[in-house]
Amino acid sequence: MTREQAKARIEKLSEELEQHNYKYYVLAEPSISDYEFDILLKELEALEKEYPELRQVDSPALRVGGQITKEFQTVKHRYPMLSLSNTYSEEELDEFDERVKKLLGDEPYEYVCELKYDGVAIGMHYKDGLFVQAVTRGDGVQGDDITTNAKTIRSVPLRLKKKGWPADFEIRGEVFMPRSEFDRINKEKEDAGEALLANPRNSTAGTLKMQDSAVVATRRLDCFLYFVLGENLPFKTHYESLEAARSWGFKVPSYTELVSGIAGVKKFIEKWDAKRRTLDFETDGVVIKVNSYAQQQTLGFTAKSPRWAIAFKYKTERVVTKLLSITYQVGRTGAITPVANLQPVLLAGTTVKRASLHNADIIEKLNVREGDTVYVEKGGEIIPKIIGVDMSKRDLLCQPHKYITQCPECGTELVRDEDEALHYCPNVDGCPPQIVGRIIHFTSRRAMNIESLGGETVDQFFRAGLIKNIADLYDLEKEQLLPLERMAEKSASNIIEGIAQSKKVPFERVLFALGIRHIGETTAKKLALGMKNIDAIMSASKEQLLEVPEIGEIIADSLIEFFGDKRHRDLVNRLREAGLQFELSEEQLASQSDKLGGRSFVVSGVFSRSRDEIKALIEKNGGKNTGSVSGKTAYLVAGDNMGPEKRTKAEKLGIPIISEDDLLKLIESGV
Numbered sequence: 073m074t075r076e077q078a079k080a081r082i083e084k085l086s087e088e089l090e091q092h093n094y095k096y097y098v099l100a101e102p103s104i105s106d107y108e109f110d111i112l113l114k115e116l117e118a119l120e121k122e123y124p125e126l127r128q129v130d131s132p133a134l135r136v137g138g139q140i141t142k143e144f145q146t147v148k149h150r151y152p153m154l155s156l157s158n159t160y161s162e163e164e165l166d167e168f169d170e171r172v173k174k175l176l177g178d179e180p181y182e183y184v185c186e187l188k189y190d191g192v193a194i195g196m197h198y199k200d201g202l203f204v205q206a207v208t209r210g211d212g213v214q215g216d217d218i219t220t221n222a223k224t225i226r227s228v229p230l231r232l233k234k235k236g237w238p239a240d241f242e243i244r245g246e247v248f249m250p251r252s253e254f255d256r257i258n259k260e261k262e263d264a265g266e267a268l269l270a271n272p273r274n275s276t277a278g279t280l281k282m283q284d285s286a287v288v289a290t291r292r293l294d295c296f297l298y299f300v301l302g303e304n305l306p307f308k309t310h311y312e313s314l315e316a317a318r319s320w321g322f323k324v325p326s327y328t329e330l331v332s333g334i335a336g337v338k339k340f341i342e343k344w345d346a347k348r349r350t351l352d353f354e355t356d357g358v359v360i361k362v363n364s365y366a367q368q369q370t371l372g373f374t375a376k377s378p379r380w381a382i383a384f385k386y387k388t389e390r391v392v393t394k395l396l397s398i399t400y401q402v403g404r405t406g407a408i409t410p411v412a413n414l415q416p417v418l419l420a421g422t423t424v425k426r427a428s429l430h431n432a433d434i435i436e437k438l439n440v441r442e443g444d445t446v447y448v449e450k451g452g453e454i455i456p457k458i459i460g461v462d463m464s465k466r467d468l469l470c471q472p473h474k475y476i477t478q479c480p481e482c483g484t485e486l487v488r489d490e491d492e493a494l495h496y497c498p499n500v501d502g503c504p505p506q507i508v509g510r511i512i513h514f515t516s517r518r519a520m521n522i523e524s525l526g527g528e529t530v531d532q533f534f535r536a537g538l539i540k541n542i543a544d545l546y547d548l549e550k551e552q553l554l555p556l557e558r559m560a561e562k563s564a565s566n567i568i569e570g571i572a573q574s575k576k577v578p579f580e581r582v583l584f585a586l587g588i589r590h591i592g593e594t595t596a597k598k599l600a601l602g603m604k605n606i607d608a609i610m611s612a613s614k615e616q617l618l619e620v621p622e623i624g625e626i627i628a629d630s631l632i633e634f635f636g637d638k639r640h641r642d643l644v645n646r647l648r649e650a651g652l653q654f655e656l657s658e659e660q661l662a663s664q665s666d667k668l669g670g671r672s673f674v675v676s677g678v679f680s681r682s683r684d685e686i687k688a689l690i691e692k693n694g695g696k697n698t699g700s701v702s703g704k705t706a707y708l709v710a711g712d713n714m715g716p717e718k719r720t721k722a723e724k725l726g727i728p729i730i731s732e733d734d735l736l737k738l739i740e741s742g743v
């Protein structure tokens with residue numbers, strides 16, 4: 073392919089991919105399969121790698137992230153980011169309407185009703201149809217530049233469609249995490265034995281401030297737009313501006329209505345009160361805006377908020393019920409979760425019987441006791457929450473709650489590390505729910521994917537004494553299963569066949585399936601690519617593990633602890649004998665280049681890209697990263713502000729000191 077052809081192909085692919093993105097993420101009308109999309113994206117990435125200078129500023133490949141933001145720059149807002157005055161009552165809405173009417177001198181006016189999206193406010197700057205910058209609200213005067221992370225949000229257009237957009241404008245909206253995405257991530261965290269995200273709003277804020285945009289890209293954030301700002305905008309009304317923004321490719325929600333009169337507003341509020349719970353995102357109210365720009369100008373602003381808009385907030389539904397008992401659940405990692413068993417009560421359309429109490433500190437803080445009358449709310453979290461106790465109803469004889477000291481399942485004394493909120497049962501190999509939980513995790517879809525073997529069956533096998541650990545699965549024979557209750561010939565064959573099939577599951581998923589604490593799907597992948605096989609991981613020192621890009625202290629410690637236990641090493645050996653994959657496949661190995669031929673590199677200082685990226689590049693091309701300069705070091709890759717000791721040592725040993733550019737050339741030339 074000539075350079076000209078590559079250029080044309082890159083342009084065509086970029087346009088096509090963005091169009092598919094738009095259809096999928098903005099219109100929710102996918103036009104090709106994920107698989108076909110990935111093939112096109114891979115082709116684009118390969119071409120951009122070959123011709124980096126041809127990469128377009130709005131390349132859809134940016135959506136997968138990869139750039140690291142060390143520190144978010146503070147940026148002053150061109151227009152201050154004001155908030156809205158809030159109200160919870162219809163009377164105050166009437167008062168707002170009266171004020172508007174009075175200030176407009178009885179001329180007719182309309183309201184636009186929108187939902188109030190509960191996420192993180194963002195301002196995005198577009199110049200000549202291209203996305204240039206995204207800034208958080210901050211204190212309203214200045215916020216953080218989160219451009220790199222915002223580019224990973226698939227529904228944020230990198231290049232605008234059609235024509236008619238102002239050459240220079242800002243658009244504001246709300247970044248949020250869809251409920252389904254929140255649930256997906258928490259499921260993944262649960263699988264990795266990690267602390268769960270608290271609620272979609274906080275998770276959005278946390279995600280937007282992550283340093284690694286590649287991680288941001290894996291969390292599928294979304295963005296609704298609701299406000300266009302700029303000089304001499306070509307509109308007369310807010311509603312027009314929203315419709316125009318939609319035609320330029322922005323995700324402007326369709327839950328927006330033009331109404332005349334406060335009665336129309338109230339109808340909108342009432343309609344969405346129940347309906348909002350069926351949406352895949354959190355809404356905590358309705359925003360009401362005067363439609364005409366001229367009238368908005370007449371109404372003006374107070375110091376804090378516009379006089380032409382108001383937010384009506386739905387009251388969080390709260391009910392009173394009785395706390396019957398506090399019981400405890402033991403998870404796969406041994407974590408103990410206290411659960412409140414409630415007198416069943418109707419809340420936000422569902423009957424609530426249980427609420428999570430999270431940990432001992434929360435119980436103490438709430439000062440909640442069995443038999444208490446408690447207030448229960450359903451907020452952003454899917455699981456309802458106890459938010460307080462009605463002390464006036466407390467029985468005089470009721471005793472403070474004593475948190476358990478022994479495992480409710482196996483009786484072992486519980487432990488609690490100093491900075492940990494949770495109690496754990498340390499009886500890893502003898503506590504039934506932990507054993508069964510680990511086996512269920514092992515067989516789950518994203519791990520070994522043994523579909524024919526569900527959770528209940530695993531439990532049944534365990535209780536029948538057929539399996540005590542994951543390796544026992546591979547010794548099972550059909551004849552052993554047949555005598556079990558509800559076990560037909562066909563299902564037994566399917567189970568044995570499913571287990572046999574799982575031997576083909578690639579290394580990174582086997583690594584995830586082992587259920588090592590803090591090793592989720594993404595980490596397992598990074599680890600597999602970086603270390604290539606299980607023996608390297610099992611025998612690695614902490615320093616060696618830390619050299620793998622994106623593996624930090626917590627993960628390294630967890631791996632050392634896990635494989636420091638002989639029982640775990642034995643388990644791996646049994647699984648290996650059974651035929652499971654414990655190294656990268658030939659294909660995976662081949663896709664990594666060997667241009668650096670196993671030579672050792674020391675990377676030190678500050679570079680144009682992050683150090684982790686440089687290290688990943690070295691590893692991907694067959695080099696090794698080490699922490700300190702020694703006789704075995706092939707090159708010292710030096711950035712700005714590198715420590716003087718490394719330089720002196722390298723000079724003394726005659727080791728070449730090269731720059732970031734030199735490294736790239738070395739990789740290109742492969743010498």
Ligand code: IVH
Binds near residue numbers: 188191194245246383
């Ligand atoms: S308009 C000057 N519209 O609520 C008016 N805000 O308390 C600017 N929000 O900071 C805001 N949904 O984060 C507007 N449909 C909507 C909204 C909305 C959510 C948030 C936004 C803002 C806060 C105001």
